[in-house]
Amino acid sequence: MRPIEIVTQFLELSVALAAAPLFVGWINQCRAWLQNRSAPSLWLPYRSIRRLFHKEAVIAEDASRLFRLAPYIVFGAMVVGAGIIPSMGTRLPLTHVADAIALVGLLATARVFMSLAAMDIGTAFGTLGARREMMVGFLAEPALLMVIFVASLISATTALPAITEHLATQTLGLYPSLAFTAVAFLMVLLAENARIPVDNPATHLELTMIHEATLLEYSARHLALMEWAAALKLFNYACIGFALFIPWGVSTRGSAPAALFASLPVLAAKLAVAGAALALLETVSAKLRVFRAPEFLATAFLFAVLGLLVHLLLRV
Amino acid sequence: MTALLHSPLAACLTLLALWGLIGLAGLLRPRSLRYVARTLFPLGALCGAALAWVAFASLAARPERAVLIVGLPDLPMHLRRDALSSVFLLLLGSASAGISVFAAGYFRRGHGTSAGLLCLQYHLFLASMGLVLLADDAYAFMVAWETMALSSYFLVTTQHGLGEIRRAGFLYLLMAHVGALALLLAFGVMQGGSWQFTFDAMRAAHLTPVWASTAFLLALFGFGAKAGLVPLHVWLPEAHPAAPSPVSALMSGVMLKTAVYGVLRVSFDLLGGPQWWWGLVALTLGLFSALYGAVFAAAQTDMKRLLAWSSIENVGIIFTGLGLAVVFHGVGMSGLAALALIAVLYHALNHSFMKSLLFCGTGAVLHSTGERNLGRLGGLIRHMPWVAWLSLIGVLALAGLPPLNGFVSEWLLLQAFLFAHQVPQTFVNMLLPLGAALVALAAALAAYVMVKFYGVIFLGQPREATLLRAHDANVLERIGLVWLALGCVTLGLIPAQVVGALRAVVRQVAHVDLPNPAAPWWLLEPLPGRLASYSGLAFLVAVSAVVLLTVLGVRLFYQQRVRHAAPWDCGFARLDARMQDSAEGFGQPIRHIFEPFFAMHRELPSPFDRAPRYRVLIGDRIWQRLYEPLGSLVQRVADSFAVLQQGRIATYLLYSFVTLVALLAVVL
Numbered sequence: 008m009r010p011i012e013i014v015t016q017f018l019e020l021s022v023a024l025a026a027a028p029l030f031v032g033w034i035n036q037c038r039a040w041l042q043n044r045s046a047p048s049l050w051l052p053y054r055s056i057r058r059l060f061h062k063e064a065v066i067a068e069d070a071s072r073l074f075r076l077a078p079y080i081v082f083g084a085m086v087v088g089a090g091i092i093p094s095m096g097t098r099l100p101l102t103h104v105a106d107a108i109a110l111v112g113l114l115a116t117a118r119v120f121m122s123l124a125a126m127d128i129g130t131a132f133g134t135l136g137a138r139r140e141m142m143v144g145f146l147a148e149p150a151l152l153m154v155i156f157v158a159s160l161i162s163a164t165t166a167l168p169a170i171t172e173h174l175a176t177q178t179l180g181l182y183p184s185l186a187f188t189a190v191a192f193l194m195v196l197l198a199e200n201a202r203i204p205v206d207n208p209a210t211h212l213e214l215t216m217i218h219e220a221t222l223l224e225y226s227a228r229h230l231a232l233m234e235w236a237a238a239l240k241l242f243n244y245a246c247i248g249f250a251l252f253i254p255w256g257v258s259t260r261g262s263a264p265a266a267l268f269a270s271l272p273v274l275a276a277k278l279a280v281a282g283a284a285l286a287l288l289e290t291v292s293a294k295l296r297v298f299r300a301p302e303f304l305a306t307a308f309l310f311a312v313l314g315l316l317v318h319l320l321l322r323v
Numbered sequence: 324m325t326a327l328l329h330s331p332l333a334a335c336l337t338l339l340a341l342w343g344l345i346g347l348a349g350l351l352r353p354r355s356l357r358y359v360a361r362t363l364f365p366l367g368a369l370c371g372a373a374l375a376w377v378a379f380a381s382l383a384a385r386p387e388r389a390v391l392i393v394g395l396p397d398l399p400m401h402l403r404r405d406a407l408s409s410v411f412l413l414l415l416g417s418a419s420a421g422i423s424v425f426a427a428g429y430f431r432r433g434h435g436t437s438a439g440l441l442c443l444q445y446h447l448f449l450a451s452m453g454l455v456l457l458a459d460d461a462y463a464f465m466v467a468w469e470t471m472a473l474s475s476y477f478l479v480t481t482q483h484g485l486g487e488i489r490r491a492g493f494l495y496l497l498m499a500h501v502g503a504l505a506l507l508l509a510f511g512v513m514q515g516g517s518w519q520f521t522f523d524a525m526r527a528a529h530l531t532p533v534w535a536s537t538a539f540l541l542a543l544f545g546f547g548a549k550a551g552l553v554p555l556h557v558w559l560p561e562a563h564p565a566a567p568s569p570v571s572a573l574m575s576g577v578m579l580k581t582a583v584y585g586v587l588r589v590s591f592d593l594l595g596g597p598q599w600w601w602g603l604v605a606l607t608l609g610l611f612s613a614l615y616g617a618v619f620a621a622a623q624t625d626m627k628r629l630l631a632w633s634s635i636e637n638v639g640i641i642f643t644g645l646g647l648a649v650v651f652h653g654v655g656m657s658g659l660a661a662l663a664l665i666a667v668l669y670h671a672l673n674h675s676f677m678k679s680l681l682f683c684g685t686g687a688v689l690h691s692t693g694e695r696n697l698g699r700l701g702g703l704i705r706h707m708p709w710v711a712w713l714s715l716i717g718v719l720a721l722a723g724l725p726p727l728n729g730f731v732s733e734w735l736l737l738q739a740f741l742f743a744h745q746v747p748q749t750f751v752n753m754l755l756p757l758g759a760a761l762v763a764l765a766a767a768l769a770a771y772v773m774v775k776f777y778g779v780i781f782l783g784q785p786r787e788a789t790l791l792r793a794h795d796a797n798v799l800e801r802i803g804l805v806w807l808a809l810g811c812v813t814l815g816l817i818p819a820q821v822v823g824a825l826r827a828v829v830r831q832v833a834h835v836d837l838p839n840p841a842a843p844w845w846l847l848e849p850l851p852g853r854l855a856s857y858s859g860l861a862f863l864v865a866v867s868a869v870v871l872l873t874v875l876g877v878r879l880f881y882q883q884r885v886r887h888a889a890p891w892d893c894g895f896a897r898l899d900a901r902m903q904d905s906a907e908g909f910g911q912p913i914r915h916i917f918e919p920f921f922a923m924h925r926e927l928p929s930p931f932d933r934a935p936r937y938r939v940l941i942g943d944r945i946w947q948r949l950y951e952p953l954g955s956l957v958q959r960v961a962d963s964f965a966v967l968q969q970g971r972i973a974t975y976l977l978y979s980f981v982t983l984v985a986l987l988a989v990v991l
Contacts, residue, residue: 063883067890071704073715073782083870090865103846104861105725108734112725113866115770119722122774126903129702129783130892134904137778142912145771149763152737156759159741164854211893224891228877301916312760319744319753 008100011264015096018267022274023089027242028052028235030278037286052238059231067128067224077124078225078232084117085239094246095270096258097168106165107155110247111148114199117236118144125221136220139297143205143217146304147195153311154188154195157318158251161185167250175254183321187314189252194307196244198300200237203289205300215294245281246274253277331381332389332404332457335412338374339453342367346446353439360430363442365799367449368423374453375416378409383827388459394466401521403459406831407592410668411456411584417810418576418675419449425683425803426569428796429690435482448474448573455581461510461520468506472499475578478570479562488565495562498555502548506585509541513593525593535594539601542589543608550582550638553612554945559635560619564627564695568686571627575634576679580671583641587667590649591833599653603751606646610761613639617768618920621775621913622941624697624906626685629776630678633721636765637674641667643762644736647743648833650755654746657835662849663739664829665822665837669814670732672821673720676810677729680717681776683804684710687796688780692789697776697906702785706793711781713804718777720811722770726859726866728814731847733766734857735822738849768913775909784900816859818847907939914939922947 032049039046048054066075090101091110105113122137122144159165161182162173198205201218211219222233250257256273258266295303345367352358386405393400404412426445430438451474454467476499480492514520515528530538544555551559563571586605590597616635623629648663685695687710694700704711720727740762743755785791796804814821819840830836842848848856892898914921922942928935967978 060877060881061883064885065888065891066885068887069702069705069784069890070887071782073704079870079873080866082873083866086869086873087862087865101865103856104858104865106855106857108737109725109730109857109862112723112730112734115722115767116719116724119719119724119770119774123778123782126774126778126782127704128890128892129900129903130890130898131895131902131904132892134778134783134909137774138904138909138912141771141774142916145764145767146916148767148770149760152763153760156737156741156756160744160756165738165741166854166856169854223893227883228881232873232877298915301912305916308760308764312757315756315760316753319756 009098011267012098012100014264015098015258015267016090016100019093019095019099020086020090022095022271023239023242023246024086026278027238028056030242030245030282031238033279033282034286037283038290041286041290052234056231056235059226059234060228062227064227064229066226066229069128070224071127074124074127074224075229077120078229078236080120081117082232082236082239084113084120085236085243088113088243089239089246091167092243092246093168093171093250093257095274096267097172097260098258099168102166102168107159107167107170108152108165110167111152111155114151114240114243115144115148117240121221121233125224128224130224132220132223136217136223139217139300140221143198143300143304146301146308147198150191150304150308150311151195151199153308153315154192154251157184157188157311157314160315160318167247171250171254171257172259174251175257175259182318184314184318185252187310187317189248191307191310191314192248192251194303194310196248197288198304198307200241200244202285204292204295205303207294215297217297245278248281249274249277330387331377331384331409332387332402334377335374335404335453335457336389336402338370338377338416339450339457341370342446342450342453345370346443346450349439349442349446351439353437356430356432356438359438359442360427361799364423364427364430364445367446368420368427371416371420371423371449373416375413375420378412378416379824382406382409382413382824384409386831394462398462400463401459401523402457402463403522404457406828407584407587408456410825410828411580411671412453414580414672414675415449415452415456415577418679418807419573421676421803421806421810422569422572422576422679422683423803424806425572425686425800428799428801428803429567429569429683429686431690435484436477441478441481444474444477445570448478448570452577452581456584459522461514461522461525465503465507465510468503471578471581472496472503475566475570475574479566479574481567481570482565491558491561491565495558498548498558502545502555505541505545505548509538509545509589512538512541513589522593526595530594532598536598536601539590539594539597540604543586543601543605546582546585546589547608547642549585550579550642551612551635552608552638552642553615553635554949556612556616556635557943557946557950560628560631563631563634564625568627568682568689571630572679572682572686575631575682576675579634579638580675583638583645583667583671586642586645587832591652597649597653599650599746599748602646602649602651602653604646605642605649606755606758609639609642609644609646610758610765611639612636613643613765614761614768615639615920617765617772618913618917619943620772621768622910622921624910625695626688626697626700626776626780627682627695629697629772630681630685633769633772634674634678636769637670637678637721640733640736640762640765641670641674643758644670644739647736647739647755647758650743650746650751651739652833652835654748656742656745658837658850659739659742660833661826661829661835661837662735664833664835665825665849666732666735666739668825668828669735669821673728673732673811673814676807676814677717677720680804680807680811681714681721683800683807684714684717685780687800687804688793691793691795692787694787697779699787700780700785700790701783701900701903702781702790703793704781706790707781707795709795709801710804713801713808714781715777716808716811718773720815722773723766724770725857726815726863728811731815731818731821731857731859733762735849736762738855771913775906779904779906779909783903784898786900786903816863817845818857818859819844822847822849914941920944
């Protein structure tokens with residue numbers, strides 16, 4: 008491992024850890040502006056995480072160890088995930104350990120542990136949330152895998168940094184297959200991160216909630232970890248999107264070490280635009296009934312498969 | 324003795340014979356549980372471990388043969404051990420070692436077959452599976468195959484007092500024999516006119532492509548019936564749950580793999596290299612089975628039946644990989660054929676450990692609660708921590724999550740699928756990659772199924788008051804479970820070594836190989852230079868390092884105490900176990916999304932019912948559309964023959980007379 012690799016790895020991890028709540032704050036702020044509300048502070052997510060860490064944890068009497076372990080595993084999975092995705096530089100040692108397929112597996116691990124923890128207490132809301140979370144997951148996961156499959160076919164590798172490098176250095180700017188998969192990916196991103204139209208992060212209504220229902224029994228530091236992990240997950244998904252569809256501006260293998268720091272403002276700009284776009288998308292669309300969520304995700308899956316077919320037909 | 328040490332085949336045979344002897348020894352004192360269960364079964368487990376060791380040591384060894392003068396005169400038994408036999412013997416030995424130890428603690432006094440007889444059937448079952456893997460002529464193979472079917476039939480019907488179990492056993496026996504008939508025909512085709520039924524003669528016979536394809540399709544039918552490929556799967560969800568849990572583990576974990584062995588043996592060895600389109604048949608059946616099995620598993624309410632359906636899914640994934648390997652091999656892409664074959668063997672090994680682990684886990688649950696119905700379980704992680712935490716490993720492995728073993732084989736399979744578009748046949752090369760989408764869907768569904776399985780049994784509130792008295796597994800059971808769980812973990816953490824060992828097998832079986840690895844020992848990089856690598860060990864280290872750092876950080880900076888209180892549940896005070904999702908409830912989205920798969924019968928209450936009742940019955944459309952018409956057809960044909968049966972001796976004498984005259988007319 009060369010020093011630049013270690014620097015890239017640690018820089019990416021710390022940027023992800025630090026910027027993930029900020030990204031959520033930014034989306035909330037944009038949403039408030041778009042909805043004519045007075046916006047909450049950009050730093051609110053940090054404050055609430057900090058506040059939660061300082062509280063006394065209240066845990067249900069009959070919670071098992073699994074319940075207390077799950078937040079750490081979910082958080083750990085998201086942090087390692089952030090280490091695999093080339094958000095700033097492609098010289099990441101961790102990507103040898105886990106490629107894009109393993110990244111999908113990692114996200115699935117987090118989801119399974121979250122669902123199991125939600126079922127642990129045995130409340131009505133918990134199992135409901137676990138069931139819905141798994142329902143969204145089992146449809147979103149193959150769609151995400153197909154998105155990655157198409158990018159892998161184009162660049163003949165499953166390592167995310169290599170995909171990014173390949174796509175960033177191509178002269179042909181637009182792949183028709185990637186256009187289809189981009190739509191699929193956007194739908195997966197919305198569903199997996201509990202955004203409108205699949206879920207609503209701002210409500211606690213039992214008829215509609217998915218993600219929040221799995222967290223109902225958590226409090227204090229466990230909840231803080233779960234919230235932080237959710238922010239990291241959104242950040243990770245955004246960075247997967249950048250790596251696949253707008254890979255430019257990332258410091259690649261040939262570039263000078265200083266390029267790594269030049270990629271930080273690029274990432275910030277991408278995140279700012281993506282956050283604003285996400286807020287706009289959430290403002291103009293309405294929440295689907297839970298029964299319609301499978302259709303939404305099946306559409307995403309079909310878009311991804313269509314992208315695959317287009318790639319195989321056109322061979323570009 | 325020296326011959327034993329130098330010849331793995333002789334060592335294997337000795338161990339199989341020992342299994343037979345252990346079985347017979349059970350008859351000496353058939354009622355003594357201490358003698359049969361606590362002495363003989365652990366001895367059988369030792370034999371299994373020894374067999375695994377011998378097989379592992381001989382993975383890369385040259386093939387060797389032996390001829391045993393037993394059986395009919397002039398028909399000696401030909402035996403041969405090569406790498407393919409070795410890898411499946413390894414699977415048989417290592418999985419059965421864990422299952423036998425578990426069984427030693429599992430069998431108790433009860434209704435049904437006596438312990439000694441059970442011991443005989445169990446060890447005969449093990450030995451016959453070993454013999455299937457070593458047979459080198461059609462006679463020996465069929466004898467071993469039938470012994471396997473019969474001994475497992477008796478094991479399935481251990482609780483023969485129950486009508487439901489007798490019915491399951493009958494269905495199993497029927498399907499086993501339909502499959503065996505197809506195999507007999509396949510061997511008949513493969514001898515190619517030489518009328519020699521040794522496998523050597525079959526290797527030497529040069530069949531025309533049409534006959535070779537006929538033989539392959541017959542073999543696929545025969546072995547598919549044993550493996551539980553859809554639509555030949557109907558016996559599996561009935562028979563596997565009916566058997567005692569260690570036997571279910573053996574059947575699901577090991578016996579299904581003998582069918583995979585059979586297809587590999589026939590297509591790559593006996594028929595001398597497959598044609599590429601055979602792969603498409605296997606692939607299509609495999610993909611359909613994978614999806615069908617996963618969807619039905621999600622809708623089950625009986626924990627062992629759920630696992631049985633999940634076995635159908637995994638067999639589907641194995642056959643998908645096999646089909647892909649055949650396609651690659653047929654079009655001459657040897658490196659990729661090796662990759663897909665390794666994925667097949669890897670998944671077979673993985674499934675034998677994880678499914679055995681879960682079946683044994685359900686056995687422990689069954690013993691301590693007396694319940695198989697998911698609707699009457701729940702919260703067992705508090706009363707059975709050993710079983711619960713070890714089952715968690717199996718659950719995560721079966722859900723295909725890194726860093727456990729189930730992920731590795733699926734990863735390898737997906738890597739192979741990434742090259743499917745390079746197959747020269749147009750149209751096929753566009754449809755093949757879509758198979759990856761279905762594999763991904765089945766794998767994601769498997770995670771859903773496993774969360775349901777684990778969540779409903781082990782988590783939440785106990786759904787019955789009797790569950791509060793549930794006790795954990797006994798020591799022998801725990802040892803068995805730990806052994807199987809260790810298998811899952813080990814196979815997941817050192818994928819590069821496992822793939823290295825399996826390379827020797829595919830080299831010998833299909834004459835294909837992967838390039839030599841250029842990666843360090845802890846990294847799996849099947850195709851060097853392609854930038855696709857994975858390391859289970861480093862993955863585990865990375866995640867645990869982050870988790871540990873987080874735990875430490877939280878401990879260090881925030882030392883707040885934990886207060887235990889009643890569950891919050893949005894402020895609802897009267898929480899009870901009935902408010903959790905039932906197994907039916909958890910499967911509801913799947914029933915909703917995959918409605919066309921199911922034959923559903925709903926009974927809905929009207930608003931005015933005094934005792935409202937809601938019931939959903941789920942049927943298998945294939946059973947209704949295929950098997951029921953087939954059954955009634957057979958019944959009708961049989962009825963039309965019944966006209967001949969008059970019940971009067973004079974009529975029967977008349978039949979004999981007419982037959983005699985007719986025969987004389989032919990002869991003269």
